[in-house]
Amino acid sequence: MFTIQKDFKKKKKQLIANFLKGNEPYFLNKHSDLLDDYFCECFKKSMVGPSMSINKNPYAILAIGGYGRQEQSIHSDVDLLLLFNKKIPERAEELIREILYPLWDAGLDIGHATRTIKDCLTLSGQNFEVLTSLLDARFICGMSNLYSELQIQLKNKIIVKKSKKITTWLIESNQARHMRFGDSTYLLEPNLKEGQGGLRDYHTMLWTAKIKTDLKEARDMERYGFLSYDEFQAQREALSFIWIVRNWLHYLSDRKNNQLHFEYQLKIAGLLNFSKLNGQQPVELFLSELHGHMELIKQQHLMFLYELGYTKRPKRKKTTKTRAKIEGLEIIRDRLHFSYPEAILNSPILLIKIFEESARLKIPINPEAKRFIKEFGYLVDADFRTSPSALKSFERILITYAPTFNVLNEMLNTGFLSHYLPEINGIINRIQYDEYHLYPVDKHSLRVVQTIKKFGKNEDPTNDTLCTEIYSELKNPRLLLWAALLHDIGKSETGGGHAKRGVAIAHGILNRIGYNKEGIETISFLIEEHLLLVQTATRRDIYDEETAILCGRKIQDEERLKMLYLLTVADSISTGPKAWNEWTASLLRSFFIKTINILQKGELATNEAVEIVTRKKEELLSSASKETEIEWLGDLYNVMSPRYRLYTPAEDILEHVRLYKSMEEADFVWDIKKPGDPDTRTVTTCAKDRPGLFSKIAGIFTLNDLNILDAQVYTWRNNTAIDIFKVTAPLDKIFENEKWEKAKKDLGYELSGKSDFTNRLNAKMDENRSEMLKKSNGMLNRPNKIIIDNKSSSFYTIIEVFTYDFTGLLFGITNALFKSGLDIWIAKIATNVDQVVDIFYVRDFDGLKIDSPVQMESIKKAIEEMLPNV
Secondary structure (H helix, E strand, C coil): CCHHHCCCCHHHHHHHHHHHHHCCCHEEEEEEEHHHHHHHHHHCCCCHHHHHCCCCCCCEECCCCHCCCCCCCCCCCCEEEEEECCCCCCCCCHHHHHHHHHHHHHHEEEEEEEEEHHHHHHHHHHHHHHHHHCCEEEEEECCCCHHHHHHHHHHHHHHHHHHHHHHHHHHHHHHHHHHHHHHHHCCCCEEEECCCCCCCHHHHHHHHHHHHHHCCEEEHHHHHCCCHHHHHHHHHHHHHHHHHHHHHHHHHHHCCCCEECCHHHHHHHHHHCCCCCCCCCCCHHHHHHHHHHHHHHHHHHHHHHHHCCCCCCCCCCCCCCCCCCCCCCEEEEEEEECCCHHHHHHCCCCCHHHHHHHHHHHEEEEEHHHHHHHHHHHCCCCHHHHHHHHHHHHHHHHCCCCCCCCCCHHHHHHCCCHHHHHHHHHHHHCCCCCCCCCCCCCHHHHHHHHHHHHCCCCCCCCCCHHHHHHHHHHCCCCCCCCHHHHHHHHHHHCCCCCCHHHHHHHHHHHHCCCCCCCCCCHHHHHHHCHHHHHHHHCCCCCCCCCCCHHHHHHHHCHHHHHHHHHHHHHHHHHCCHHHHHHHHHHHHHHHHHHHHHHHHHCCCCCCHHHHHHHHHHHHHHHHHCHHHHHHHHHHHHHHHHHHHHHHCCHHHHHHHHHHHHHHHCCCCCEEEEEECCCCCCCCCEECCCCHHHHHHHHHHHHHHCCEEEEEEEEEEECCCCEEEEEEEEEEECCCCHHHHHHHHHHHHHHHCCCCCCCHHHHHHHHHHHHHHHCCCCCCCCCEEEEEEEEECCCCCCCEEEEECCCCCCHHHHHHHHHCCCCEEEEEEEEEEECCEEEEEEEEEECCCCCCCCHHHHHHHHHHHHCCCCC
């Protein structure tokens, strides 16, 4: 057996080498053949086999599972069944050891079972996972009639009697897998096997077809009419690509692996010879092709289930054949059909009318009708695209909400959408390679439309009555939904400025379909400014009335502002959890309300603001117990900044005054609170203001492994700084108090000038920066960017830093600002999809804005030295 094993290892090594060179298109089959040859040789030369009297007690060696299907990837399990007729002899285990031990020694994962035919039947009836492995069974060597007998009895005694129960289990098991692993056609780290669109969808089709028919091999799917010739060829192409990717994944991870994590994507894209094209990175093109193939498997699987009647139909009173409202369409068994194929040729407008009816009636389109839509897509020509009737149908589809399925998705999957709006082709399966966008651009855009239509419904993801009220008040929601559909159309080309590019593309579309000038202007505005609200709310001081004034001047119209707000909310929600969270939602909502008040009431400070400030002062003074304390509190309130007095809650002001009183002659005091989130802490620091204070506090947090998540800076006119930090909680919760005491002592030494932590911090930052770059797995594909803005504020210079986060980054930037002679008055921490954005409102030590080009360049250079080199 040693010689057989050695020969097998040599041939497998050569086979893998050929695959790695791209010279082995039939790797799966040849890998399976190698194993077959090994087992056949073992059978011939076995020392144990002859003693088992094969004539009296016949046995056979069968390949089952993936090996049985001849889908043997580099590190796939080798699933084997040693099958006996009626009795398993004592020496069977010895035979197994003789055959399999050499493979175990060679590092293969072997799964084996020793059973009689009766055992197989009993287990298959009880456990359908055993049944599916036997559905894939393939004879290797031994007595072939034993294999045939197993198949016959399996069919007659199990499959025929339990076919409905088995298929129900198959479908429900697959649905459960989809719930667990997600829709691989949407995810940037897809599971090639278990996710929706993965190999298990294909296997489920095979198993179900085998239960329904005498299907022997995959090609029989075409012979039995489950797939057309073109569909079968497309399936072969899709599976071939997925299997190639899976083999590379096995090779690179050196193990059985189906999850395509980021760390392997760049490597596989290069190994498959993808190269940069039209501004898209090789990895983006690779993932785009992979998603396209997995989408095909997903759609074929769904169509297969529809045609066999294994999908739940909506409950309707009538299930008999009836006519739809549109001539040429009909409803059969709660599915929309074309009355006859020639109807499409006679009236191509039916290609969009069937989707309109689907949306109106909230019933799906029959799979055969979807095939016709694909085949007759060429009829959607220039005349069709400019047809007023087609536009009316499309807008009815756009605005109609169907809770159980998205008709626009069906239009995309059948290819109709790209025929009607050819510009969509540029974003189909277009990947944005970052950690924030969970979906390809086309699917993200459709999700934005669907999210907007959910406002006010039971499925509303915001649970916010504000969105419901605004959406119900819109005069023409169609304009908003057009903008949602086209807001990222500019991403068909790579590079910044996708919003402006999108406007140009949208202009072409809307002019072609005959939209009026006013509608085009509104849709174009929404596309161009779809990031305005979220970027302003997260990167600017929204408590400064000037911010809302500038935004209001740009938008000008209340209706546009409302649509822009809804588009922003839906866009953020549909991007993913890192783009939409409670913090973003709260900021955006507050900023929208401030801006609409500006548009409604004018730009001057309102009486309401004056009343708020006065009321807070009265609350503060009412807390005093003595006349002298009232006077002291009144004077203190007057030195607080207007922004602080207006937007800081009265109870917080009282808490800050308490901290200020307790400081006395100390350099600082702080208060640490545990908010609702157990993994964060809020640290409120009251200190004597001095240049570099913010930087020093940030540095102490870094030294003590406390990552800053958010920061608010307030400076009173009596040289007092109130800095509020949201930070990660210490890792060791048991000794948390000791950690805070140490951090407090460190800060005290630093502020008193008794220590200099710069060298220690620089070393720690270098370490953290290196660790971040190591973990990034090549995801850092955007350069650092520093913007100095002197236009958005009359009193401050605003510095924006776009980079990648690591513990200590905030200290590095603020220390650079301090060394550049700048005071930080306001700090905000935000995200720009795939980067952290730190924003600082600064003045120089003389209280002036920065307007010297030389000084600006010097500031940029100082900050750049602190950023990761990407």
